[in-house]
Amino acid sequence: MAKPRIGVIISSTRDTRFADKPAQWLMDKVKNHPDLDFELIDLRDANLPFFNEPASNLWMPSSDPNAVAWQEKLAGLDGFIFVVAEYNRSITGALKNALDQAYKEWNRKPFSALAYGSMGGARALEHLRLIGIELQMVPLRNAVHIGGGDFFKVSPLGANAPMSEIEGNLEGSLKATLDELSWWAKTLQNART
Template identity: 35%
Template sequence: MTEIAIIVGSTRPGRYSDAVSQWVLDRAKERTDATFELIDLADHPLPHLDEPVPASGGAYTHDHTKAWSRVIGRFDGYVFVTPEYNHSTTGVLKNAIDYLYAEWNDKAAGFVSYGVAGGTRAVEHLRLVAAELRLATVRSAVALSFHHDFEEYVTLTPEPRQEAALTDLFDDVVAWSGALAPLRATRAA
């Protein structure tokens, strides 16, 4: 069965990503075509990138990097949940991504973002990073706006169209993860 990680891309106190990630996970659990697991960066504290060799070299020296590699490497695809900070993603998410290379290769990724402008600029940056990692991003995305999808800018209340967008995102991530499986198998051999 295809395994998809839902990665919580914020560790900020009082973060909105708890509610957003739980909404994503609750919808994911309704599916039977893949298994989904929440990976919260708060549970995987990584110092600012401290590996002496670039991740593409695959020569990890620190235990925290090796542990992170084991967590991320076992999934077939990812759904990143990210807020938008200063027209980009969070530093903690970018740092966690930068620690690894081969673990991201030939897998699929989708994005659920949120912010005043729906978090779309964070996703634009993540798509560029993903391309360098040979991580195939799907077109479908969910962009939650504080103006329309949060009651009084606090409580997550996604508009009905967001439910449909999330279904499309799941469909695409699961399909692309499966389509890329032979490529991952060839590289592993």
């Protein structure tokens, strides 16, 4: 069986977003992963309209071609890592809309996050996990959080240092996340087939 394919989804679409910096750091760390293949997916490129279908694609096909293309992209993936910005104690509107644009393509697939913000994106990730349960996804226990002093060290809101300045604080949680993601992605990939 082929290695599970993991989509790394950048969930902020703002022009001034911070997400590109941690997303690139993550992609550099996973580029030669022995058990998983990773693909960077930017919600900016999806060009999704606000959800306006008569029903979820669980019940009837979507009519918007961009939504259908998004569903097809998700269908080819076996799990996800969301790059999660915390906006007002939750996920971005762009991410919520992207989640709503598909249903069955999320089912029975694991996900984790690289979350950031003053509190490490913990509150946003908590909301994302609840949404994931409704989408029949498997939210993982482990995640990577960039918060507090580390966030302000690498963020343009603070010192804007390179990610290498804080990666020693992130590597343990990244290893735990990838180990857990690998187990669940393989297990669920086998179960879905």
